[in-house]
Amino acid sequence: METDERIATPVVDLARGLEAIFMVADQPQSLVSLATALNAPVAAIRKTITALCADFDGEGEGPRRGFELREVGGGWRIYVREDYDSAVRDFVYTQNPSRLSQAALETLAVIAYKQPISRGAIAAVRAVNVDSVVRTLLSRGLITEAFTDNETGAIHYETTELMLVQLGINSIAELPPISPLLSDGTDGFDEQR
Numbered sequence: 001m002e003t004d005e006r007i008a009t010p011v012v013d014l015a016r017g018l019e020a021i022f023m024v025a026d027q028p029q030s031l032v033s034l035a036t037a038l039n040a041p042v043a044a045i046r047k048t049i050t051a052l053c054a055d056f057d058g059e060g061e062g063p064r065r066g067f068e069l070r071e072v073g074g075g076w077r078i079y080v081r082e083d084y085d086s087a088v089r090d091f092v093y094t095q096n097p098s099r100l101s102q103a104a105l106e107t108l109a110v111i112a113y114k115q116p117i118s119r120g121a122i123a124a125v126r127a128v129n130v131d132s133v134v135r136t137l138l139s140r141g142l143i144t145e146a147f148t149d150n151e152t153g154a155i156h157y158e159t160t161e162l163m164l165v166q167l168g169i170n171s172i173a174e175l176p177p178i179s180p181l182l183s184d185g186t187d188g189f190d191e192q193r
Contacts, residue, residue, distance in 0.1 A: 107137065
């Protein structure tokens, strides 16, 4: 008879086992799934989670942590403590930005190379409506309003220092020249006239 080497043995330190699971879990974890993973009774998991919540909240001798354990959606998960939302938001926007869509990248390139430029001029270059993309770039701090044209009332946009930082350049002058990347329009024409 073969034995399964993967049979779980009880985790001696449930608190450290739970912490390890919470560090990698991207969804709330139920008491049953935690008990199964740690080969421990549900009551012991419940008691340990209560102790972890108190520990993270700074009850006892330890400090109040920048994170907390919350019960949501039928399970438990570690979340940023509300006091530190702004710090985490700043980190996410500057150090770990989410990827931009193709439309956002194209719009950002138009603004970078043609700045300052109005929304209407950007739309003319891209031949699509750019309203939502411009709002996205503004909200991410990659572009800003440079000025408003007194005659037309059109807002003109330019790139920000954050965009330079994200691209790893010091100035717009360091962007590669765009003209060598474009066709000169002679492809397909017969050389003879």
